[in-house]
Amino acid sequence: MSGQGTGSGAVRTGGCACGQLTFEARGEPKRVGLCHCMTCRKISGSAFNAYVIYPADRVAISGERRGWSDTPATERFSCVVCGSPVFDRDAADEVELLLGAFDAPNLFAPTYECWTRRRETWLELHDLRSFPENREA
Numbered sequence: 001m002s003g004q005g006t007g008s009g010a011v012r013t014g015g016c017a018c019g020q021l022t023f024e025a026r027g028e029p030k031r032v033g034l035c036h037c038m039t040c041r042k043i044s045g046s047a048f049n050a051y052v053i054y055p056a057d058r059v060a061i062s063g064e065r066r067g068w069s070d071t072p073a074t075e076r077f078s079c080v081v082c083g084s085p086v087f088d089r090d091a092a093d094e095v096e097l098l099l100g101a102f103d104a105p106n107l108f109a110p111t112y113e114c115w116t117r118r119r120e121t122w123l124e125l126h127d128l129r130s131f132p133e134n135r136e137a
């Protein structure tokens with residue numbers, strides 16, 4: 001696979017649809033998961049969001065962004081030009097990059113899903129740890 005190393009030095013890039021807001025993530029993510037909550041549905045306009053969570057100090061972000069919060073704990077950032085959602089912050093030491101914002105498919109596979117109470121019944125997902133609401137430790 002091009003652009004994907006095997007060591008901790010792997011660098012993966014991504015960004016919004018217009019290319020104004022971009023990121024670079026170094027190394028391997030802490031976890032990869034799906035969220036079916038109503039806010040993820042609404043903000044993406046899709047049935048769920050997929051997140052790739054990195055330590056904050058492994059992610060470099062550049063470009064103009066607009067933040068929006070529905071709860072004090074979470075801020076969601078999108079491109080000021082094209083409006084694409086690109087990443088969330090809900091803990092000081094983590095960045096939640098949207099899986100679909102990466103520049104290549106098949107870099108990551110999710111291992112868990114949250115808010116399955118809101119999951120579409122036609123979705124068939126296999127081998128994921130499921131949480132009816134927020135992820136538990």
Ligand SMILES: [Zn+2]
Pocket residue numbers: 016017018019020021079080081082083084
């Ligand atoms: Zn953009």
Ligand SMILES: [Zn+2]
Pocket residue numbers: 035036037038039040041049115
């Ligand atoms: Zn969600």
